[in-house]
Amino acid sequence: MDLAIIVLIQVLYAVASLVIISSGLAVIFGMMKVINLAHGEFMMLGAYAVIGSLRLGINLWVAIFIIAPIAVGVVGVVLERLVIRRLYGRMIDTMLATWGLSLLLVGVVTSVAGNTTAGVSAPMGSFSVGAYSVSSYTLVIIGVAVALGLAIRLVLMHTQLGLIARGTMQKPDMANALGISPSLVYSVTFAVGAALSGLAGALLAPLTGVVPTMGGAFVAKAFITVIGGGPAILAGLVSASTLFGAINQLATFATTPVFGEVALLAAAIVMLRMLPQGITGRFFRRSL
Amino acid sequence: MTPLIETRNLNVRFGGVHATRDVNFTLAEAELRCVIGPNGAGKSTFFKLLTGQVKPTSGQILFRGQDISNMQPHEPGRLGIGIKTQVPSLFNGLSVWENVWLSARRLNSSTQANRITGETLERVGMAAHRNAIAGLLSHGMRQWVEIGVVIAADPPLILLDEPAAGMSDAEVARTAELILEINRQHALVVVEHDMNFIRMIAKKVTVLHQGAVIKEDTPDRIMSDPLIQQIYLGKKPH
């Protein structure tokens, strides 16, 4: 029984991690059809923002939920203006340019912060379930993922920004027709996506070593989750994260973490072969 | 005699749209048929069905008696169905020669393909432009190049989707001549809007409306039919 609860928590945690990691990329890809391969580096910047904030004596939670998203959001706006907006519509070129940006960001951060791994200790200690103990931070991650999903839904369904966003998703010229500059919509969207990535990196900072190259481990998973999810941002994000997260975690339990990763990647390949448009290309089509 | 191509109760639905409704269409070897219909009648969809680009929801397509309803997209081409699409589909970055050569080469050796390409370009009147890059030609020329591409493979059935579109009167007449010449040895189905052009080439016309065949007759009888005139609302047959 205790084991079942632990397994459940770990699976929820794996799903939640994927949701958080992929949300930024999902927003950018879902809204703009831009594949941002610098996504991992946005996360890395978020993690470094936390490290920097802690050195300045700022509270950890403030650093994670406020400083990191804003900092990375700003970086996102700058990069969007300078590079991304020249390549709209050219999906492959965008992938390549953002790959270049990712190398650039790694290089810049390495030059500034050096190559060594920095750490943030996980706050809040742990709690026990029977004979097993679980880090309480895990529950934070799960909680944030749920809150994030609800927040995205709230913004998309009940705010003016969300309405414009949904309209633009359906028809890119919609913004023009509404008298709103589409380039503004794109800038804001990219900033939001970047901020979400920064938040993700900040949240994961206490769990992984913070090093300039940490982004690489996440970009592929996020990429796969977003493509696997399909065109609907939220439904795709949630469904793909659930599927892949569960497979990852269960495979890890059955074998080793390495095979857990491999299982996730292999599942993605199989799933994409069967559903080339992603999950929400076939199911839950009209959803958000 | 087995018809060259025959469709039996052919239907295709896209979501809510019933694009092809119970179409029973038969064409004999070396027959020339025109297909007309207002926009959205399902003419291009019909062609896509015949060339395997779209799979039928129900019904059959038989080519010389063989069921081709569910083939891979390259197979109808292999069996002998060639198509000039509504929007010319060429290798825009390659030369006119290259375009036709690729078609000729599939079933012929390199030497034969060279000969066939030369002859085909003469037939469609594009020999002078053999080295021009296909993407840079005028619309009318691209149509002729594409017709050349299609006939170079010598298919028994040739589908032409609006071959005279965007052409001057002189070009239209030349295209009609070309089609009649091709018809000596190939069956053709031609989708067109220009009734003058149709009169120049066709003995039998099939009318499509909202995906279904509503009439099949000679051009003159089609044009004097009040129902057809009504469907083409405001379009005066000339």
Add this chain to the structure above:
Amino acid sequence: MNRFAHSWMSAALVIAIGIVLMLALPGVMDEYSLLQGTIYAVMAILGVSLGFIWGFGGILCFGQAAFFGLGSYTYAVAVINMGDSTVPFILAMAVPALFAAILGYVIFFGRLSDVYMGVITLTVTLILFNLVNSTAGPEWKIGVAPLGGFNGMPGIPTLNYPGKTDQALSPKDLFYVTMVCLLLTYLGLRVLISSKIGRVIIAAKENEQRVLLLGYDARVYKLFSFTLGGGIAGLAGCLFANWGAFTSPTIFGLAQSAQIIIWVIVGGLGTLVGPIVGSVVIQWLTTQIGTQQIFNSNLVLGVILVVFVVLVPRGIVPSLGSALEWLWHKLKSRAAAPGKTKQRSTAAPAVSASSPTTTGLSSTAKTASTINEQTA
């Protein structure tokens, strides 16, 4: 792409230059420089493999490093087990090719799009990295060859003369072998490109729908290109293992795949010489950057990639080629009487076996932009 680039003359020229370099360099270079030359040639082969499948086949593979790595590991494992290097050399090409064939079958016969091609190849290379990286314990071995996990496989025996295990290739011999492989690869691909199969491959990249309508099964042609590309990358991997007598999981990494893509973009997509030039330039640049402390190599490479994608998407070789051609026409028109140059605008000089270069690298941009420049 201009006529010269695709005539047999340009191929002959490249081969000639290659032979001259191959014969001359060992005379003028010390052993260290020769080693540098060898690795440049190895990476050039790798670059050409991607340049072919991407520039001519329209297949953007984000994980070409996977085949490179498989080639190196296959060679290492096989030669440690077998002793004589003849079979391992062949296996080093066959195994990655087989792998590419299977992967290609899944992708092309499943009619998945370009984006998914990118995701899947990226994913596969990560899977391989993860798997091989975790094989550090002594229990992880194939035959008698320990895989070594993140430590890699050191002490890989060099290629020997076929049948004579005690006569291994010297560094100078290895240089010759590598250069010969590069030249043969280049020549072989040039021949393929002007053959029927090659023309269909290029046409399928240009307009897949039309190729299908003509009765060609585009999937088979793509599978063929992809498999061939995998085999060539495997060859590069084998030579790489020989060059350093070492291989490790980083060879499967994203960084390696990114490098190959950068070489092709910088050198010129749509040519075979471009990736060779690109790989040499970038590797040279990386070594130079490594010797100084101011700029981080990731930073420079990232800037280069971004700049090239945004500003010079056609790369060095085609841009240079166009510039030279523009100059040539300018000189010609100055010499000829005015009025004679009019003919160029309607029927631009032909391309006999062309692969259209694209304005953007994206496969949706299909028209040959160079032709517009030819009318200058």
